[in-house]
Amino acid sequence: xxxxxxxxxxxxxxxxxxMVLTGLGTATxxxxxxxxHPLNFYIxxxxxxxxxxxxxxxLARPDRRVAVITGDGDVLMALGSLATIGSKQPxxxxxxxxxxxxxxxxGMQPTATGAGCDLAATARSCGFKQVVAPVKIDEVxxxxxxxxxxxxxxxxxxxVGTQKHERVIPTRDGYGMKxxxxxxxxxxxxx
Amino acid sequence: MAHAQDQAxxxxxxxxxxxxxxxxxxxxxxxxxxxxxxxxxxxxxxxALCAQDNEIKDVVLTSEAEGPGxxxxxxxxxxxxxxxxxxxxxxxCINTFSVLQNCGIxxxxxxxxxxxxxxxxxxxxxxxxxxxxxxxxxxxxxYRVDEEKDVEPVVAAACDMAYGGNFQVAVLLSxxxxxxxKGAH
Numbered sequence: 016x017x018x019x020x021x022x023x024x025x026x027x028x029x030x031x032x033x034m035v036l037t038g039l040g041t042a043t044x045x046x047x048x049x050x051x052h053p054l055n056f057y058i059x060x061x062x063x064x065x066x067x068x069x070x071x072x073x074l075a076r077p078d079r080r081v082a083v084i085t086g087d088g089d090v091l092m093a094l095g096s097l098a099t100i101g102s103k104q105p106x107x108x109x110x111x112x113x114x115x116x117x118x119x120x121x122g123m124q125p126t127a128t129g130a131g132c133d134l135a136a137t138a139r140s141c142g143f144k145q146v147v148a149p150v151k152i153d154e155v156x157x158x159x160x161x162x163x164x165x166x167x168x169x170x171x172x173x174x175v176g177t178q179k180h181e182r183v184i185p186t187r188d189g190y191g192m193k194x195x196x197x198x199x200x201x202x203x204x205x206x
Numbered sequence: 207m208a209h210a211q212d213q214a215x216x217x218x219x220x221x222x223x224x225x226x227x228x229x230x231x232x233x234x235x236x237x238x239x240x241x242x243x244x245x246x247x248x249x250x251x252x253x254a255l256c257a258q259d260n261e262i263k264d265v266v267l268t269s270e271a272e273g274p275g276x277x278x279x280x281x282x283x284x285x286x287x288x289x290x291x292x293x294x295x296x297x298x299c300i301n302t303f304s305v306l307q308n309c310g311i312x313x314x315x316x317x318x319x320x321x322x323x324x325x326x327x328x329x330x331x332x333x334x335x336x337x338x339x340x341x342x343x344x345x346x347x348x349y350r351v352d353e354e355k356d357v358e359p360v361v362a363a364a365c366d367m368a369y370g371g372n373f374q375v376a377v378l379l380s381x382x383x384x385x386x387x388k389g390a391h
Binding site: 036063064065066068069070076093 | 272282284285301304310311
């Protein structure tokens with residue numbers, strides 16, 4: 016089993032101008048633990064929407080790489096969005112699902128992935144062009160290349176253990192994040 | 207309910223039955239580049255117009271609940287987005303609408319009403335009856351259109367308000383008006 020914090024740390028190494036969206040849950044803490052970044056956008060409500068935010072962004076910015084880093088609970092809540100993404104085929108979008116098979120933030124209740132729901136197979140059947148399921152930490156280098164250069168849509172299914180890590184809570188100012196994201200990505204705040 | 211009747215009135219006797227084309231023209235005028243939708247018979251022509259338009263990325267959603275997320279993502283990428291759905295879909299979005307308010311995201315939502323006038327499916331009534339109130343509770347400014355002649359000025363006013371102030375604005379298209387379109391059910 017991968018350690019989620021170490022996996023995300025290595026995944027975001029030398030991230031450059033990668034745009035990173037995180038969903039409700041522990042994945043946000045994993046990304047924030049690597050240091051805040053103006054091209055990080057942490058989503059604090061509307062559970063299930065992270066993947067589709069990634070689609071809207073990837074369609075608007077075909078010149079940039081977009082990574083959604085989120086948990087199995089977030090993906091399960093809107094499984095249909097994988098089909099939506101599959102139908103639009105954004106080459107620059109990667110969904111990274113950190114799958115610990117539990118709702119860790121709310122008391123470790125089991126999710127459907129622990130009962131056999133295979134999110135990698137789901138992504139594949141929805142039309143994701145590249146689907147990888149790393150099991151060893153030294154496979155992260157390949158996943159990082161996929162994020163930056165892969166012909167997507169790509170889905171990374173990272174099964175992780177349930178190790179406890181520090182809760183690193185980043186900004187929850189949606190307006191502030193929007194403005195800094197637009198500025199950092201070269202779009203004027205007024206458009 | 208707000209109306210845009212203070213706008214310049216079109217010529218008397220003008221044909222407004224092509225209101226989907228007029229909404230599409232307003233979308234173009236306001237540089238809307240992404241349109242997310244879940245079909246309804248009343249939206250058929252507008253969806254087709256958006257799908258045929260090379261400057262608009264149309265995204266067919268598996269659930270209306272995906273719509274607000276699409277709009278947030280488009281906005282972060284510097285593009286304006288709008289959503290099309292029927293009134294039943296509004297209920298599917300209650301929680302995800304929150305991202306729009308939390309981040310100050312402009313959104314124009316065009317809703318075809320169901321369950322309010324001569325609907326073949328009376329089970330549409332409960333959600334149709336609470337659509338306007340639901341949208342208001344979710345932070346939307348809501349316009350309602352009953353006459354074809356009002357479609358264009360009201361949608362334009364909605365776009366002006368939404369994209370001008372980063373607000374969420376909905377336009378409800380009455381079922382009686384929609385059903386006047388030939389072939390609509």
